[in-house]
Amino acid sequence: MKTKTHQADDGSRDAFLAKAAGLWPVAKGSLTLTRSPCTRKNCKECASGRKHPKLIFTFREGGRLRGLYVRPAQEKLLRLAIANGRELERLTAAAGRELVLALRKEAEA
Numbered sequence: 285m286k287t288k289t290h291q292a293d294d295g296s297r298d299a300f301l302a303k304a305a306g307l308w309p310v311a312k313g314s315l316t317l318t319r320s321p322c323t324r325k326n327c328k329e330c331a332s333g334r335k336h337p338k339l340i341f342t343f344r345e346g347g348r349l350r351g352l353y354v355r356p357a358q359e360k361l362l363r364l365a366i367a368n369g370r371e372l373e374r375l376t377a378a379a380g381r382e383l384v385l386a387l388r389k390e391a392e393a
C-alpha cells in the first residue's frame with residue numbers, strides 16, 4: 285500500500301498551513317535608508333550635507349519597482365514582515381520540492 289505525502293494529502297497541507305499561520309504580518313520587498321533635504325530654510329542638517337534620514341520600503345508591483353516611505357516607529361514591524369515573507373517563500377519552495385519528489389515516488393511505485 286502506498287502512502288501519499290504530497291500536497292493533496294491533508295497532513296502535508298495542515299503542516300504547511302500551521303507554519304504559514306504564524307507568519308504574519310507578511311511583506312515582500314526591502315528597506316533602504318536614504319538621506320534627503322527638507323524644505324526648511326537655514327536647516328543645519330541640510331547645510332552640513334547630512335540632510336535627513338528616510339526609510340523607504342521598496343517592492344515590485346506589476347513588474348514595476350515602487351517605493352513608499354516608512355515611519356521610524358514602523359521599521360521594526362516592517363522588518364518582521366519582510367523576514368516572514370522570506371520564510372513563507374522558503375516554505376513554498378520546499379513544498380514544491382516535496383510535491384515533485386512525492387509524485388515521482390508514486391509514479392515509480
Ligand SMILES: [Zn+2]
Binds near residue numbers: 321323327329330
Ligand atoms: Zn533639513
